[in-house]
Amino acid sequence: MSNPASVLATRMRGFGYTDKTDQGAFDAWLNERPARRLEWAQYQAYLDKGPRQSPFDPNSMNTPWVHSPFFGRLLAEKALSEEQAAMVRAFHEDGLVKIDLRDAICDGTAEQVIEELADKYTDPVRIQDAWRNNEDVKQIALNPKVIETLELLYGRDVVPFQTLNFRVGTEQAGHTDTVHFDSMPHRFMCGVWVGLEDIDANNGPLFYYPGSQLLPVYDFFDAGLEGSRKEEEFSPRYATYVDFLDQLMEAHGLEKQTLTVNKGEAVIWSANVIHGGSPIVEPGRSRHSQVTHYYFKGCSYYTPLLSNWHKGDVFFRDITDIRTGELVPNAYLFDDTPAPPQQRIGKRRALKVLLGLE
Numbered sequence: 001m002s003n004p005a006s007v008l009a010t011r012m013r014g015f016g017y018t019d020k021t022d023q024g025a026f027d028a029w030l031n032e033r034p035a036r037r038l039e040w041a042q043y044q045a046y047l048d049k050g051p052r053q054s055p056f057d058p059n060s061m062n063t064p065w066v067h068s069p070f071f072g073r074l075l076a077e078k079a080l081s082e083e084q085a086a087m088v089r090a091f092h093e094d095g096l097v098k099i100d101l102r103d104a105i106c107d108g109t110a111e112q113v114i115e116e117l118a119d120k121y122t123d124p125v126r127i128q129d130a131w132r133n134n135e136d137v138k139q140i141a142l143n144p145k146v147i148e149t150l151e152l153l154y155g156r157d158v159v160p161f162q163t164l165n166f167r168v169g170t171e172q173a174g175h176t177d178t179v180h181f182d183s184m185p186h187r188f189m190c191g192v193w194v195g196l197e198d199i200d201a202n203n204g205p206l207f208y209y210p211g212s213q214l215l216p217v218y219d220f221f222d223a224g225l226e227g228s229r230k231e232e233e234f235s236p237r238y239a240t241y242v243d244f245l246d247q248l249m250e251a252h253g254l255e256k257q258t259l260t261v262n263k264g265e266a267v268i269w270s271a272n273v274i275h276g277g278s279p280i281v282e283p284g285r286s287r288h289s290q291v292t293h294y295y296f297k298g299c300s301y302y303t304p305l306l307s308n309w310h311k312g313d314v315f316f317r318d319i320t321d322i323r324t325g326e327l328v329p330n331a332y333l334f335d336d337t338p339a340p341p342q343q344r345i346g347k348r349r350a351l352k353v354l355l356g357l358e
């Protein structure tokens with residue numbers, strides 16, 4: 001029979017605890033976040049008693065398992081490696097995790113992308129969807145380690161649908177991706193942002209609020225605003241919306257963290273985590289990076305800031321899978337009925353909205 005101390009040590013590591021296997025230190029770690037203790041109880045109960053025989057199965061919830069209220073139990077079911085469990089736990093708790101892509105980026109690919117795109121910028125900061133003409137950008141978007149990690153985190157097939165390449169910091173206000181790119185069910189979207197050079201405190205690093213991904217999905221309506229397809233309406237409302245998020249962070253006592261990123265590191269952020277670009281302290285410095293936005297299969301995809309659900313008016317998106325170049329149909333919860341045709345806004349304005357500039 002296995003020794004109880006070694007069983008406990010194995011469970012601690014399977015639960016995503018990496019530091020030590022000392023029980024006292026583990027208890028202190030559990031107490032750092034109240035949710036951890038509850039999840040540990042779920043985790044142990046599943047390992048001791050197995051699945052519960054009842055009509056509702058937590059796996060059937062329409063939410064990514066990594067954000068599920070049954071996370072502790074689902075983690076036990078998956079029996080991940082220690083490394084995977086620690087990564088999944090970090091993403092669950094912080095809404096953001098770094099992964100190492102140096103093998104794919106630091107082999108000359110970063111320099112190649114920077115050089116190939118240098119004369120392609122029509123905007124001072126970014127290029128959207130360079131993957132259409134640039135094979136290196138496309139290969140970063142389709143990096144197998146990224147795809148594998150996202151499929152582990154979300155438990156569904158991934159749909160890479162948009163790239164943005166930046167040559168300088170964006171200085172973007174704190175926002176969620178959810179308000180630009182939501183899905184039904186919610187939260188099946190994330191961004192993967194890759195440093196193509198070292199990014200420090202002075203060239204506009206990313207910032208984020210760990211834990212903000214656990215808040216409800218708040219769209220314009222929740223902030224007392226209406227979505228609109230008219231730029232003159234949604235643009236000032238967006239400014240109010242980001243101020244709402246700023247006040248929300250203060251009200252919840254959530255603290256901003258700045259992320260320095262080395263060339264070849266990638267940051268995966270959850271759709272609902274509040275993040276943005278810090279001010280550029282050293283004007284003129286570059287900050288080469290690429291973000292790819294990913295949805296997941298089996299959802300409908302829409303833009304909340306252009307929609308009003310309460311009026312039955314939803315701006316569904318036509319997304320293209322970067323892997324195939326094909327449109328991905330919007331799937332209603334339990335079938336694949338295509339979404340109705342859209343009432344379009346102008347291309348230029350739509351582009352700004354989709355880039356998060358509005």
Ligand SMILES: O=C(O)CCC(=O)C(=O)O
Binds near residue numbers: 166170177289
């Ligand atoms: O690169 C940045 O500074 C921020 C990018 C961002 O927030 C986004 O793509 O959603």
